[in-house]
Amino acid sequence: MEKILEIENLGIRFKHSSGTTTALEDISIGLEKGEILGIVGESGSGKTVTAHAVLNLIDTPPGIIDSGKIIFHGEDLLKSGLKTLQTVRGKKIAIIFQELMNSLNPVFCIGQQLIDVIRNYRNCTKSEAYKRSLALLKNVGIPDPVCRMTQYPNQLSGGLRQRLIIAMAIAAEPEIIIADEPTTALDVTIQAQILRLFQNLSKDPGCSIILITHNLGIMAKICKRVVIMFSGLVMEKISVNKLLNSASHPYTLELLNSSRGKISLNENKEKKSDLLGCKYFNRCSQALGKCKTNKPGLFHLDSDHEVRCFLFEKESR
Ligand SMILES: Nc1ncnc2c1ncn2[C@@H]1O[C@H](COP(=O)(O)OP(=O)(O)OP(=O)(O)O)[C@@H](O)[C@H]1O
Ligand SMILES: [Mg+2]
Structure with a gap:
């Protein structure tokens, strides 16, 4: 499938008075032409920062782009000048802001x-x-x-x-629409209407859409693939038809199990500074010894399924 946008190894921190906070770590996400891709994850997981980075909208400072490329029509938008960005922003890539x-x-x-x-x-x-x-x-x-x-x-x-x-x-x-929680404030009927509209836009004129939401139910309805983010990392990438039966990461399972697909806000539960290994370690019910000290990579389970969890290391191809 032709990729219209590629986010490659994106790493972003924010400066504050007592140091820096990592917002994104090595995020790689490809968007295919005409697909609706979902990004889901709890508050603070880095969804909005990812969306803003695509259009080079992160203010530096306080932001620091540590690594990465945003490839659109062969050009890295993180390196583009204002002139290119002005022709891309809103015209070729539209963003519906969360705020x-x-x-x-x-x-x-x-x-x-x-x-x-x-x-x-x-x-x-x-x-x-x-x-x-x-x-x-x-x-x-x-x-x-x-x-x-x-x-x-x-x-x-x-x-x-x-x-x-x-x-x-x-x-x-636009060729791409990035919609950051576009239907949260809307009642269910209108929500359905907006989602149908996105579906139609993706079919004709073949618009590619990144849909950011807390709601896995919405994802399952209209997305082809879902990216699950936690604490600035991609934890799992999976096609929607596999989500219910083959989702693997313990965090994805937590999301699926939480009531009606809504994610509870669990920010600050984990002591981030203590974590050397997996960022989900403190909340994980299936953690192994090495999860505390080693960072898992993204393991490829299938062409449409990747997971950042040592439980699946042996199954990876
Ligand atoms: N301008 C900024 N200055 C400092 N830190 C920031 C800034 N923007 C984002 N962050 C930090 O980056 C991290 C990711 O934030 P982001 O807004 O992307 O989360 P999110 O997944 O969109 O959450 P939500 O679901 O609440 O919208 C958070 O820890 C946040 O505090
Ligand atoms: Mg957000």
Whole structure:
């Protein structure tokens, strides 16, 4: 399968007053054309940092990029100049930010903002952009789009605002959409509608999507593959059709077992500074002696399955 994006060996730390914290360690994730790839993991596992790094949005300082490449159309975005990044950001790779507050301009009406975004990306008349704006609002399930076009962002409910942001992100017909918890604030019906929209975008025009969520249920519904992150590391990569029966990492099993696929927040449970070996050691019920002192690599169990756990060392190919 053709890879549209490759995150290779990405390592990122953040500086603070008493030293540095590792946010990502040797993250490698490939995204295939037209696939929906899920990234799941508890709070603080590094999902958002990964998403921001793809568009070279990590501020340095406080961030330190220790290693890695982000390969998009043969170019390393971590080395690209502002000019390239400006043509990539939003146009070729769109990101729906987890923190939505700053994504909309409060002083322009919704129609104006959408029309501006569309005309910024493609050569078209105002009336064509207006028509396309209406279609986009309809697509994301915003009722009465003609009226909504004349309103301002603060006149929309949180759910409608979220859908408007999704409409803006897809307005440019990007090749890749990175959606960071895009449906968390939405009720179940709207959530389903947005997920269907992502599914349709991945089929036609073949948009590739990285979907970040806490919710394994959502993953299982629309993703082809899932990457499970814990404490800045990829713990498992697995195709969704294997997830229920063949997921291997004890952390993935913990996620699957937690109620209705929701992950409880377990931050700070482990004493990170004491860990020499596996980062999951303190929470793992199946830990071996060497897990305390040795760091497991990612073992390849199959072409669509990798796991960072010594329990599977012998099965690796
Ligand atoms: N600007 C920053 N400065 C310092 N530390 C940061 C910064 N951004 C992220 N971090 C740290 O990097 C780690 C990963 O954070 P990240 O936001 O990627 O987690 P996440 O998986 O997206 O969590 P959540 O599910 O809560 O959104 C955390 O330990 C976080 O505190
Ligand atoms: Mg996040």
